[in-house]
Amino acid sequence: xxxxxxxxxxxxxxxxIGLGFAAVRFKVEGDPLVEQxxxxxPQTQCGQCGFPGCxxxxxxxxxxxxxxxxxxxxxxxxxxxxxELLGREPIxxxxxxxxxxxxxxxxxxxxxxxIGCTKCIQACPVDAILGAAQQMHTxxxxxxxxxxxxxxxxxxxxxxxxxxxxxxxxxxxxxxASEPQTAEAA
Amino acid sequence: MSLMQRLFNFRGGLHLDYxxxxxxxxxxxxxxxxxxxxxxxxxxxxxPAKPVVKVGERVLRGQTIAQxxxxxxxxxxxSSSGTVVAIESRPIPHxxxxxxxxxxxxxxxxxxxxxxxxxxxxxxxxxxxxxxLRETVRRAGIAGLGGAGFPSFIKLSxxxxxxxxxxxxxxxEPYISCDQQxxxxxxxxxxxxxxxxxxxxxxxxxxxxxxxxKPDAIAALRAAAAQDERIQVRVVLTRYPxxxxxxxxxxxxxxxxxxxxxxxxxxxxxxxxxxxxAVYRAVRHAExxxxxxxxxxxxxxxxxxxxxxxxxxxMQFLIEQAGGYVQPPGRLLxxxxxxxxxxxxxxxxxxxxxxxILAAAPGELRPDEAAMPxxxxxxxxEACPVNLLPQQLYWHARGGEFDKTRAxxxxxxxxxxxxxxxxxxHIPLVQYxxxxxxxxxxxxxxxxxxxxxxxxxxxxxxxxxxxEREKEEAxxxxxxxxxxxxxxxxxxxxxxxxxxxxxxxxDDPVAAAIAAAKAKKAAAQTADGSAAxDDPVARAIAAAKAKKAAxxxxxxxxxxxDDPVARAIAAAKAKKAAAAAGxxxxxxxxxxRKAPPSDDAVAAAIAAAQARKAAKAAGTEPxxxxxxDDPVARAIAAAKARKAAAEQAQDAADPVAQAIAAAKAKKAARxxxxxxxSDDPVAKAIAEAKAKKAAKEATASDNxDDPVARAIAAAKARKAAKxxxxxxxxDDPVARAIAAAKAKKAARxxADKPDGxx
Numbered sequence: 001x002x003x004x005x006x007x008x009x010x011x012x013x014x015x016x017i018g019l020g021f022a023a024v025r026f027k028v029e030g031d032p033l034v035e036q037x038x039x040x041x042p043q044t045q046c047g048q049c050g051f052p053g054c055x056x057x058x059x060x061x062x063x064x065x066x067x068x069x070x071x072x073x074x075x076x077x078x079x080x081x082x083x084e085l086l087g088r089e090p091i092x093x094x095x096x097x098x099x100x101x102x103x104x105x106x107x108x109x110x111x112x113x114x115i116g117c118t119k120c121i122q123a124c125p126v127d128a129i130l131g132a133a134q135q136m137h138t139x140x141x142x143x144x145x146x147x148x149x150x151x152x153x154x155x156x157x158x159x160x161x162x163x164x165x166x167x168x169x170x171x172x173x174x175x176x177a178s179e180p181q182t183a184e185a186a
Numbered sequence: 187m188s189l190m191q192r193l194f195n196f197r198g199g200l201h202l203d204y205x206x207x208x209x210x211x212x213x214x215x216x217x218x219x220x221x222x223x224x225x226x227x228x229x230x231x232x233x234p235a236k237p238v239v240k241v242g243e244r245v246l247r248g249q250t251i252a253q254x255x256x257x258x259x260x261x262x263x264x265s266s267s268g269t270v271v272a273i274e275s276r277p278i279p280h281x282x283x284x285x286x287x288x289x290x291x292x293x294x295x296x297x298x299x300x301x302x303x304x305x306x307x308x309x310x311x312x313x314x315x316x317x318x319l320r321e322t323v324r325r326a327g328i329a330g331l332g333g334a335g336f337p338s339f340i341k342l343s344x345x346x347x348x349x350x351x352x353x354x355x356x357x358x359e360p361y362i363s364c365d366q367q368x369x370x371x372x373x374x375x376x377x378x379x380x381x382x383x384x385x386x387x388x389x390x391x392x393x394x395x396x397x398x399x400k401p402d403a404i405a406a407l408r409a410a411a412a413q414d415e416r417i418q419v420r421v422v423l424t425r426y427p428x429x430x431x432x433x434x435x436x437x438x439x440x441x442x443x444x445x446x447x448x449x450x451x452x453x454x455x456x457x458x459x460x461x462x463x464a465v466y467r468a469v470r471h472a473e474x475x476x477x478x479x480x481x482x483x484x485x486x487x488x489x490x491x492x493x494x495x496x497x498x499x500x501m502q503f504l505i506e507q508a509g510g511y512v513q514p515p516g517r518l519l520x521x522x523x524x525x526x527x528x529x530x531x532x533x534x535x536x537x538x539x540x541x542x543i544l545a546a547a548p549g550e551l552r553p554d555e556a557a558m559p560x561x562x563x564x565x566x567x568e569a570c571p572v573n574l575l576p577q578q579l580y581w582h583a584r585g586g587e588f589d590k591t592r593a594x595x596x597x598x599x600x601x602x603x604x605x606x607x608x609x610x611x612h613i614p615l616v617q618y619x620x621x622x623x624x625x626x627x628x629x630x631x632x633x634x635x636x637x638x639x640x641x642x643x644x645x646x647x648x649x650x651x652x653x654e655r656e657k658e659e660a661x662x663x664x665x666x667x668x669x670x671x672x673x674x675x676x677x678x679x680x681x682x683x684x685x686x687x688x689x690x691x692x693d694d695p696v697a698a699a700i701a702a703a704k705a706k707k708a709a710a711q712t713a714d715g716s717a718a719x720d721d722p723v724a725r726a727i728a729a730a731k732a733k734k735a736a737x738x739x740x741x742x743x744x745x746x747x748d749d750p751v752a753r754a755i756a757a758a759k760a761k762k763a764a765a766a767a768g769x770x771x772x773x774x775x776x777x778x779r780k781a782p783p784s785d786d787a788v789a790a791a792i793a794a795a796q797a798r799k800a801a802k803a804a805g806t807e808p809x810x811x812x813x814x815d816d817p818v819a820r821a822i823a824a825a826k827a828r829k830a831a832a833e834q835a836q837d838a839a840d841p842v843a844q845a846i847a848a849a850k851a852k853k854a855a856r857x858x859x860x861x862x863x864s865d866d867p868v869a870k871a872i873a874e875a876k877a878k879k880a881a882k883e884a885t886a887s888d889n890x891d892d893p894v895a896r897a898i899a900a901a902k903a904r905k906a907a908k909x910x911x912x913x914x915x916x917d918d919p920v921a922r923a924i925a926a927a928k929a930k931k932a933a934r935x936x937a938d939k940p941d942g943x944x
Contacts, residue, residue: 038640041636042632042636043635043636043637043639043640043643044639045639045643053643053647054640054643055640125643125646126639126642126643126646127642127645127646128642142635143638143639143642145635145639166282166284167284167286168228168278168280168282168284168286169228170628170631171280171281171282171284171624172621172624172625172627172628173281173617173620173621173623173624173625174621175584175617175618175621176557176613176614176617176618176621
């Protein structure tokens, strides 16, 4: 009887110490939720969600102040990922926030029309427009997120959104055309 | 067989029907120079090269026509002499079938080489150091000729000690025989290349692995390598995919390349025999890579054979050289039937990685049977040479669960096609894997882009905050200065200053206007006004106040107030608006709320400041507006510009919008006509009448910006008119005359133009 108690107590002590040590030694610094949400958001910084950028929206989602379906650039994929992360049900994109783009776009400045007013430069959330007052402006295409925030301030409407064309390097293999039926269906 | 020669084996794989003898009946034939060469700028893995020739330029064989752009890139050389006729997007032999930038050369048939090569040929390369050799290989534009097209010079700078160089002469894919014939016919050059590579990477020895179905190649290589005991020719079993880099390594050394690793990770470097030969020719003969061996074969090719073809030769030209088609091809592939890809047409150029052009008769290759459901037989798993789970990969790839395919080591798949070959349900498994791979790459790209965007956005936020802070500090400094100056000023100036103070902090133009008007009134009341006028300090204070109010008002907009561009826009718009409106540009139109009679300098300063503010609100500065000499006129221009800008910000190019904006501007001007009420009795009278009318209009009409502003404007206008009537005439008759004339003109125009806007 006593031997059993002592044995169990000893075991408990050993395991307790072991677990306690492990808890301290191998402590995993979990990503704060906002960071994780922000990582899923597409970082276009377009403000279509109604928040001034992706991070404020992530903060609002984490605080349960916003739905997860307010990000059109993230599309359905983004909503599904957010739903997975937050343990919520995926919901369709809120049409009030806009519609997902079929193809990614990039802003293109028509340099012949541009008057060099710098308004688009101030509007760009990622500083992807180059130029100076009375100098021609141009978009750094690789840095443009396609947020369209530069369209509105342009006094001469010289900015257009162009779809990003596939190149041999960005081309994706499609799924085979004729998908075999599933065993269940057959 | 000695122990040294012991061969290992890899798991899985298949025995296929090789059909290589179709194309090995003739020796390698040097293909003639085609009439036109199309050289894609991206024939290698890595960044596309940058053209260094212009359209219309004559080029010679071996001349560099595109320079590498970045580290993982190689130059491109003209394959023959001729004229550059285009640098444009052309379809390239790529699985996507997309077009990419190419340099197009119309050959002149003379095939003239450069008078002197771009670097010196070296007879005894053993004296050269590794760096020179690498540089030579890079300048020669050599990219792996086995198919992947990885820049070879990078593999020559391993950055660590290399145990063994392996030359992959297995060439396991059916139909293809370019390496086989090259090894049989140019074994000495390959061995020479091996020696150069050994020198460059500092490896002690080399293994040349050749499948046992190529006896002529084995014999030739053994003979060529007999003098060099560092080089051994190893005969390996004929089994697909023996020519896979990792499979050959496993066969020759018994070691496995780690998952998602490179052969270099285990101290090995693998090159293709064609690459070795190109290296030899680059170093020994200073020849850049302008030609390669291409197998033209398949059931519908009249005389299948191997060509030494210029890079950029159209495939159809080579097929014609091989006797053309005996019947229309069922499938046209670049590469072999297992790992090659379908080409949309034969009007594509041969590039550095084109090893084979396969024109197969319908049904010659794997029959195109419709895919059936997976029966989970596991045959694919048994055939897989890299120990993957093809079936699991298939399910996940099909379901879009790409992270799971990645966890199942999708990226170790060599896309050999064994699984699809053995699949009894004819499921195109490899395409699923390729789909999953490209989707994952795309996702990674997006992720990287998002990270970059986040970083840039955060950097921008930090910058804006910093700027705001600096502005705040500057503002505080200015305020302190102002306070100091105020203390110096005459006590009689205090009331206006005090009256104007509330405007400082406000960001509402209406409030600013009220403050300005108050200041003016106070100034008029304090004594006789002339005292105030003559005091430059008071004037300056008022102006500064007004300016500050204006800048506060615009603190959210970062447009620099004095931005000449903005000014130019404003001026242009004002002009345009005026022109469209029938020319009231000269009319002394001021919005009622800033109607102070310009008889006193303080008021003038205020007006000027307000004008500036108004202009700023429109992102503009009135200095360029035509009547720049007169503050009233400036204010007019600014107001107009602002209005026009606000109204027509949408589309200046659109004539309709322009017209509307102009009409609105005109109306605003007319509404305000009353204001500038000058000191001339006639003008004053007109002004009074106008002010009343304006007030009435302003309250009634729907075209003012907002009801509050409208009401205030109306009140202001009335008061301004009264003030104008009451104040003694200005001392400057010229200004008075101008103002009167302007008022008259404005009145006339206002009368002429019916209420067209709104």
